[in-house]
Amino acid sequence: MTTDAIRTFVDGARGTLLADLDAWLRIPGISAQPDRHEDVRRSAEWFADAARRTGFPTVEVWDDGPWLPAVYAEWRSDDPGAPTVLVYGHHDVQPVDPLELWHTDPFDPTIDGDVVRARGASDDKGQLLFHLLGLQAHLAATGRSTPAVTLKYLIEGEEESGSPHFEELLAAHRDRIDCDVVVVTDTGMIAADVPSTVTGMRGMVVGTVTFHGPDLDLHSGVFGGAVPNPATANGRLDGALHDEHGRVQIPGFYDDVLDLTDEDRDLFSRVPSDDTEFLKVAQSRALAGEDGYTTLERIGARPTAEVNGIGGGYQGAGNKTIVPSDAFVKLSFRLVANQDPARIAKGVEEFVSAHTPDGIVSSIEWEGAGVRPCLVPLGTPAYRALTAAISAAFDGAEVLPTREGGSGPEAELQQAVGVPLVFLGVGLPDDQIHAPNEKVNLSMLYRGAEATAHLWARFAETGRDALRSSERSEV
Amino acid sequence: MTTDAIRTFVDGARGTLLADLDAWLRIPGISAQPDRHEDVRRSAEWFADAARRTGFPTVEVWDDGPWLPAVYAEWRSDDPGAPTVLVYGHHDVQPVDPLELWHTDPFDPTIDGDVVRARGASDDKGQLLFHLLGLQAHLAATGRSTPAVTLKYLIEGEEESGSPHFEELLAAHRDRIDCDVVVVTDTGMIAADVPSTVTGMRGMVVGTVTFHGPDLDLHSGVFGGAVPNPATANGRLDGALHDEHGRVQIPGFYDDVLDLTDEDRDLFSRVPSDDTEFLKVAQSRALAGEDGYTTLERIGARPTAEVNGIGGGYQGAGNKTIVPSDAFVKLSFRLVANQDPARIAKGVEEFVSAHTPDGIVSSIEWEGAGVRPCLVPLGTPAYRALTAAISAAFDGAEVLPTREGGSGPEAELQQAVGVPLVFLGVGLPDDQIHAPNEKVNLSMLYRGAEATAHLWARFAETGRDALRSSERSEV
Numbered sequence A, B: 001m002t003t004d005a006i007r008t009f010v011d012g013a014r015g016t017l018l019a020d021l022d023a024w025l026r027i028p029g030i031s032a033q034p035d036r037h038e039d040v041r042r043s044a045e046w047f048a049d050a051a052r053r054t055g056f057p058t059v060e061v062w063d064d065g066p067w068l069p070a071v072y073a074e075w076r077s078d079d080p081g082a083p084t085v086l087v088y089g090h091h092d093v094q095p096v097d098p099l100e101l102w103h104t105d106p107f108d109p110t111i112d113g114d115v116v117r118a119r120g121a122s123d124d125k126g127q128l129l130f131h132l133l134g135l136q137a138h139l140a141a142t143g144r145s146t147p148a149v150t151l152k153y154l155i156e157g158e159e160e161s162g163s164p165h166f167e168e169l170l171a172a173h174r175d176r177i178d179c180d181v182v183v184v185t186d187t188g189m190i191a192a193d194v195p196s197t198v199t200g201m202r203g204m205v206v207g208t209v210t211f212h213g214p215d216l217d218l219h220s221g222v223f224g225g226a227v228p229n230p231a232t233a234n235g236r237l238d239g240a241l242h243d244e245h246g247r248v249q250i251p252g253f254y255d256d257v258l259d260l261t262d263e264d265r266d267l268f269s270r271v272p273s274d275d276t277e278f279l280k281v282a283q284s285r286a287l288a289g290e291d292g293y294t295t296l297e298r299i300g301a302r303p304t305a306e307v308n309g310i311g312g313g314y315q316g317a318g319n320k321t322i323v324p325s326d327a328f329v330k331l332s333f334r335l336v337a338n339q340d341p342a343r344i345a346k347g348v349e350e351f352v353s354a355h356t357p358d359g360i361v362s363s364i365e366w367e368g369a370g371v372r373p374c375l376v377p378l379g380t381p382a383y384r385a386l387t388a389a390i391s392a393a394f395d396g397a398e399v400l401p402t403r404e405g406g407s408g409p410e411a412e413l414q415q416a417v418g419v420p421l422v423f424l425g426v427g428l429p430d431d432q433i434h435a436p437n438e439k440v441n442l443s444m445l446y447r448g449a450e451a452t453a454h455l456w457a458r459f460a461e462t463g464r465d466a467l468r469s470s471e472r473s474e475v
Helices: A002-012 A014-024 A034-054 A121-142 A166-172 A230-240 A262-270 A275-282 A295-301 A341-354 A381-393 A410-417 A442-462 A464-468 B002-012 B014-025 B034-054 B121-142 B166-172 B230-240 B262-270 B275-282 B295-301 B341-354 B381-393 B410-417 B442-462 B464-468
Strands: A058-062 A070-075 A084-090 A110-112 A115-117 A150-156 A181-184 A196-198 A203-212 A304-313 A326-335 A361-366 A400-402 A421-423 A439-441 B058-062 B070-075 B084-090 B110-112 B115-117 B150-156 B181-184 B196-201 B203-212 B304-313 B326-335 B361-366 B400-403 B421-423 B439-441
Touching: A002 A014, A002 A121, A002 A442, A014 A034, A014 A121, A014 A442, A034 A058, A034 A070, A034 A121, A034 A150, A084 A121, A084 A410, A115 A121, A121 A150, A121 A439, A121 A442, A166 A410, A181 A410, A196 A381, A196 A421, A203 A230, A203 A341, A230 A304, A230 A326, A230 A341, A230 B230, A230 B304, A262 A295, A304 B230, A304 B326, A326 A341, A326 B304, A341 A361, A381 A421, A381 A442, A381 A464, A410 A421, A439 A442, A442 A464, B002 B014, B002 B121, B002 B442, B014 B034, B014 B115, B014 B121, B014 B442, B034 B058, B034 B070, B034 B121, B034 B150, B084 B121, B084 B410, B115 B121, B121 B150, B121 B439, B121 B442, B166 B410, B181 B410, B196 B381, B196 B421, B203 B230, B203 B341, B230 B304, B230 B326, B230 B341, B262 B295, B262 B400, B295 B400, B326 B341, B341 B361, B381 B421, B381 B442, B381 B464, B410 B421, B439 B442, B442 B464
Parallel strands: A084 A150, A084 A181, A181 A421, A196 A400, B084 B150, B084 B181, B181 B421, B196 B400
Antiparallel strands: A058 A070, A070 A150, A110 A115, A115 A439, A203 A326, A203 A361, A304 A326, A304 B304, B058 B070, B070 B150, B110 B115, B115 B439, B203 B326, B203 B361, B304 B326
16 A cells, blocks of 8 residues: 555656656766866755755855765654664766767756666765655655655765765764664665665765876987886886785785685575676676676675776877886775775785885876775664565565675764664666766666665654664574 | 188078078977868978078979978089989978977977077977088088088978888989988087087887777776776786886897997997986986996987877876776887888887787887888098098087987988988987977087088098998008
């Protein structure tokens, strides 16, 4: 009955969802690019307005610190003792280059059947819009004028830049974000017909290593072979990151890694996974990675070192025979429980130092303090409420636990509020987030909205004390 | 007497030389950049006009093949049996990036005392202009209406792109370039007060290696650690080019290298050289290179592998956590006698292939067929005439033999015409050719003009048969 009412409401609101998507996705709020920061602000204002339209009595744009504008929205339940839920997401988007690989303008959304294509469609604007829709469905289906739980939205504007100021933002607004449970919405599911919830996210440290050689580009005939070449030094560093077994060579890199238990590996093996399909989605010609682990384990449960970009010297047409003055590499390290970003960064610094030859000056610029890895315990009351809500939206299907390889500021958030955290996200593996031609499936957004509507009711039933518990409980 | 007349003429023509420099240096004839090819043509036309103004009865712009326009100018001596001299130089220039490191516009020449600063000032436009001036001085000082030798200028338009079509150009015009000796003007001297002549140039092969991984940039969280990364592959290649002794690791790289004799090393040791000064000019913090050789030997007599540029993935502000789809490295290999560019290229191809992991597609695009190394035998009649002419321009100073590390199409030219070749060039080590803020010293151009004027008389005295001889002769 409630399930039907929720679905009916969601079905009836499809046009509004599409119109909202179209409007918001036109705002190019790329947090990594300073010349887009005004657009990041516009993006925040747009979502703040949308929250007000949805009925949130309190909506604020937080730009009272070094962070890019974040949106905070609060709607208190009028039920005494109702639990408080903090929803986390982000409104900023990834850069769009290489632009030439996009089939359509990344900021002019196109609709093709079930698919909406634009930068941010899946990561994370579409998913935040299913939240607004799901809340409306919750109110309509229950006939309530306030939600069954007190809702707090915290929608960040710097996630795609590694959330460099998130800890500061949380500290500055610590008095506002008290809650009993956190719902993170910035992840995906295994497939459209295989509902799942993320139970682990990798942490990350990201930085740019710069090698400076001669103070000017030198003629490689006149000087070549007699002075150190910073691009060669860069290559020697990049080439030394992994051994022949795919193991990362940073000192102490694996010291704190929580090894997979037999139960963990069993859960991984239950997740439907097809390396052929994975390669097809990745458009890669081969698998690679750390010896001894499956693809899902490599992505979900093992740390990595990845070269995100390299540059230096002459990159134009033809050639220019120089010893370049500078070279750089952009590196990211994905971390798993219980690696510490600060400790890994220190190891990287040692490694870079050890790979800097005489006459070359190296430096590292880190993007913020890094992101901690996050691991959700299975079977807690909050986890059971979540999987029940998702299952209801997927017609009773079993909800599988997965681990994602991506990174978000979940661990920071959890540390700040000290309560359990769960993931509700409906992205799909082929959404091409962070890549050209990002898309989202509207049918997944509808399922997400339904799950949200169910979840607020389930959380209210579960109650504050149980939600706060991290004990494994039987159904 | 003649020496005085030559110097007087050159001194009197300084204004004309400056005006010519200013006009020609404004033409941005960058052969490596297709959008500058019209400027390469304008540059050729400018020099052709200048040669006509100087009195050359035959001046042609050769653009009858895939090469960029070259200038051919011919002035026959009316002395029966006069030797024929082919002068080689080039009118195209290097690219100018990084433009932000130039203190002035590279194509708006500035004069500061003895220094003219602009792209091409030293390499090679300034040096070709001293030839025109020197020829006029020769005629004025000897009272001749035609030169004492038959002069043929062959001024290429693709040297800064590795002369990719030079062999074809020589083959197409083989009937025009017969000569008894070749004078190459595209090199430098040890110092303003230490005249010298180049006796060796390195050869070169240049190419771009591309690594292609996944067909699109991938989210490094969703895919990182499970697919091969082309930028990492690139790093592993670049890092493997040298061992810890600075030895190039390309298979067979050193097989054909003519090792230095004791006499060679003795000549190297006589060239004034100061590593501290070298580092200052290079603006480098340390020396590097192959163990067991001095700086001059490393540059003049040892082959190298140099990374000229790298690129791939995200290079913008902030960071983008991707597994990039593509990465590339621009490589140049400087070769010494008797290395063969084709054989080295084959070794590089094997090496790249061996460093291409599963799932990555690599390819190499070579810039032309490469350049052969060139080694001038000392003590031939042509060599002695050259050093005598240079000495006269430098008030009787001894002229030292050197070897340069740069590359030009000398060996191709020598192979085509089958006669001895000598180098007359007056660049200085701090001319910053191929780098921002290229300059030339006017005083060196005057010395070059004087040496030219003496040289045509010396060559005429030496006679055709002796000039063609490659036998070492005593004074």
